[in-house]
Amino acid sequence: MELNDILQQLNEIFKDILDLDTLVLTPETTARDVEEWDSLSHIQIIVAAEKHFKIRLTAQEIQALENVGDMCKLVQKKSAQ
Amino acid sequence: MQFNSITFALFLPIVFILYWFVFNQKLRWQNLFLVVASYVFYGWWDWRFLILLFISSLSDFIFGYLIDKESRQFRRKTFLILSICINLGMLGFFKYYNFFVDSFIDLFSLFGIRLHASTLQIILPVGISFYTFQSMSYTISVYWRQLKSTKDIVSFFSYLSFFPQLVAGPIETANNLLPQFTKKRVFDYAKAADGMRQILWGLFKKIVIADNCAGFVDSIFSNYSQHSGSTLVFGVILFAFQIYGDFSGYSDIAIGTARLFGFELMQNFRFPYFSKSITEIWRRWHISLSNWLRDYLYTPLAISTRNWGLAGILFSSIITFTLCGLWHGANWVYVVFGLLHGLALSYEILTRKQRKKWSKKTPVFIYDSLSMLLTFIFWNITLVFFRSASIHDALGYFKGMFSTSLFSAPHPDIGVNPLTISVLIPLFIIFEWMQRDKQHAMQIDSTRMSRPVRWACYFLLIFLIGMLGNTGDVPFIYFQF
Incomplete structure (x- = not known):
């Protein structure tokens, strides 16, 4: 899967969970840039992404994520396995 | 030291x-x-x-x-x-x-x-x-x-x-x-001067606000059965300002001191009493502890229970806050304090969408003031546990508070005039409200305020500390935690 596709799909997941219709993510976006993206919605996003891409992340992988770009790369790596 | x-x-x-x-x-x-x-x-x-x-x-x-x-x-x-x-x-x-x-x-x-x-x-x-x-x-x-x-x-x-x-x-x-x-x-004069201002404000909060409340609070909480319901309400509100002045004052002195040595510490309090929910108060009160608990306790717990759906998130929040309470001290009162906050947070998680709807239907000013008031009331209720020596005392305090004497005039008869503190606290709130978007309440733009005005402010604060300060060398509350 292309990174750009993953970003588009993640963007939809974020919009849905955070209830923000106009949200546009870039690989550099971090939780600091989006007010609604807090520790609570973060877990909900992870769960939704795991379901959507049919992958299972480890706790360490989730902890090491710093921005949306990291998340895209991780999804790409995991879904290729 | x-x-x-x-x-x-x-x-x-x-x-x-x-x-x-x-x-x-x-x-x-x-x-x-x-x-x-x-x-x-x-x-x-x-x-x-x-x-x-x-x-x-x-x-x-x-x-x-x-x-x-x-x-x-x-x-x-x-x-x-x-x-x-x-x-x-x-x-x-x-x-x-x-x-x-x-x-x-x-x-x-x-x-x-x-x-x-x-x-x-x-x-x-x-x-x-x-x-x-x-x-x-x-x-x-x-x-x-x-x-x-x-x-x-x-x-x-x-x-x-x-x-x-x-x-x-x-x-x-x-x-x-x-x-x-x-x-x-590298020594930076502007930063060091800002550090000094923050230290001064921290000392004011500690010595004038917190230590002046301390006498009333100690006397009301240790003899709660002797006081009327309204005095007990007055006592717990004063405690809210005592603990805020004490702990955020300490943080201001710490951050200011570090700045004198060229270090930038994180902001630890962001005017928490202006919060509109319990979730928000924990983002503004003792931020470094809340962040620690969020990163090293809540998140790992929530990750490992993420298959439980919403129940996992609620479970993790309640556990985190209960332990947050226990962190403050080895006493069941702190556990109850934490548990109540965990429950309040869970309530807020469950009603998030509903509350968003209500807020759209109500005028902003009314919704915000009401939310702030309710948050502050809830905070004070939990502080009764926090300040009491035991669960038994906390329940006794509530019993005394919710009696017919709740509607009498407060009368903290401990030989000190409560007038000073009744005037100082509202002024303190107004000043903090005006500065609420700053890193700390004494952060001033030196280009917009002339030197004589700035120095007049410093001297006023030093004067207030000297005149109204409680110089009894009262130790900081949080040192015991």
Whole structure:
């Protein structure tokens, strides 16, 4: 899967969970840039992404994520396995 | 050494001069000097406390290195667990040993079994909850590969013993503070002046606001059965301002002091009493602790229970807040305090969408003021537990509060005129409200305020501290945690 596709799909997941219709993510976006993206919605996003891409992340992988770009790369790596 | 003591007033300028003018040639000397100064600062209470600080620093320096070097997952995890066990072991023994022994004896006596176990005479080392948490943040971050381990033992020791924030925070993560020790610090007049302003404001909050409330609060809480319901309400509101002035005042002094030495600590309080929900209050109150708990307790818990759906999130929040309560001290009142906040947070999680709808239907001003008021009321209710000596006393306090005398005029008859504090607190709130978007209430733009006006403000504050301050050398509340 292309990174750009993953970003588009993640963007939809974020919009849905955070209830923000106009949200546009870039690989550099971090939780600091989006007010609604807090520790609570973060877990909900992870769960939704795991379901959507049919992958299972480890706790360490989730902890090491710093921005949306990291998340895209991780999804790409995991879904290729 | 207390920040509000004469000893510290002598200690600070001496350390400042030696730091910038004698040991400024080499970064390593400067850091080593900070370690020595910090150990003197901490050893002033009791030199034996230094042993614990030393053990925590040395073990986490070694474990951090071992975790980073090791690639085998099993070994990495073992090192992490050992490091956490040493820190929590020290904390558990010195802070909670007697509490657990007593609680077990009570539990068994409920079933008619009498246990004989002796509690120990243990002195609680000042600030142990703060530096053990800071130390753990380092090894956990290295384990999660968010941070490389450091090989610079002097920097690491100065990071863990840094005297401005050693005994009551902000609990700095290694990510923010540790790199500042490895970079050369250059004296910046504007920053140092801002640091001084923040120290002055912190002293005002502590000595004028908090310490003036302290007398009333102590007397009302220790004789709650003698007072009318309205006096009890007055007592708990004063306690809300006492604890805020005390702890955020301490943080201001800590952050300001660090700035004098060229360090930037994190903001620890963001005008919490203007919060519109309990979720928000915890983002503005003791931020460094909430962040720590969020990153190192809540998130791992929520990740491991994420298959339970919403129940996992609620479970993690309630556990996190209950332990947050217990962190404050070995007493059931703190557990109840934390549990109530966990429940309130769960309520807010469950009603998030509903509340968003309500807020759209109500005029902003009304919705916001009402939310602020309700949040503050809830906070005060939980503070009754926080301040009471036991659950029994807290319930007694509530019983006294919700009686017919609730509608009489408050009458805290303890020989001191409550007028000063009744005038000072509203003025204090107005000033903080005006400055609520700043890093701290005394942050001023020197280009927009002329020098005479600025100095007039400083002198006014110093005058108020001198005139109205309670100079009884009241210790900071949070040092006992």
